[in-house]
Amino acid sequence: MAKPPVLTTPDGRYIVVRGRLWRTANPGLAEDERVRLVAALMDGRRGVAAAKRNDDAAAEAAARSAVDAAKHGLGERGPVWWTDGAPDLNRHMARKTPYAEWFATTADAIKDEAK
Numbered sequence: 001m002a003k004p005p006v007l008t009t010p011d012g013r014y015i016v017v018r019g020r021l022w023r024t025a026n027p028g029l030a031e032d033e034r035v036r037l038v039a040a041l042m043d044g045r046r047g048v049a050a051a052k053r054n055d056d057a058a059a060e061a062a063a064r065s066a067v068d069a070a071k072h073g074l075g076e077r078g079p080v081w082w083t084d085g086a087p088d089l090n091r092h093m094a095r096k097t098p099y100a101e102w103f104a105t106t107a108d109a110i111k112d113e114a115k
Contacts, residue, residue, distance in 0.1 A: 007103075007106055007107075008024065009021070009099050009102065010102060011082075012024060012027060013080075013082060013086075014089065014090070014094075014099070016094050016103065019093055019094055019095065019103075020091060020092070020093055020094065021089050021090060021091065021092050021093075021094050021097065021099070022076075022090060022091070023075070023076045023077070023080075023088065023090040024075075024076070025037075025074040025075055025076055026074065026075030026081035028081065029074070029075070033073075034074070037070050037073045037074045038070075038074070040066065040069070040070040040073075041067060041070035041071065041074070043066065044063050044064070044066035044067035044069075044070055045063075045067060046063075047059065047060075047062070047063030047066060048060055048063040048064055048067065050063075051063050077090075
């Protein structure tokens with residue numbers, strides 16, 4: 001089965017996963033910094049998985065902290081990276097936000113393509 005397309009809001013601030021908005025990384029990051037932070041994020045995620053397999057609560061907490069730090073660095077958590085004063089709608093359902101009309105139209109178009 002093919003992966004569904006990644007929906008990114010028109011302003012590039014969020015992707016939509018199962019109807020929920022998730023903040024994207026700051027597009028203003030230097031490429032080398034973005035690459036470093038993504039690598040740290042992936043290392044942290046692997047660390048969480050390994051700690052869970054080993055039932056190591058301390059290692060899991062440390063790995064989760066590393067994931068959180070990388071996500072903050074990327075701009076996916078913490079203060080928003082945009083400067084126009086728009087609120088952070090992270091984790092909100094797209095249909096209940098100012099993106100509702102765009103989401104409905106886009107989701108309908110994707111459903112039509114799948115037919």
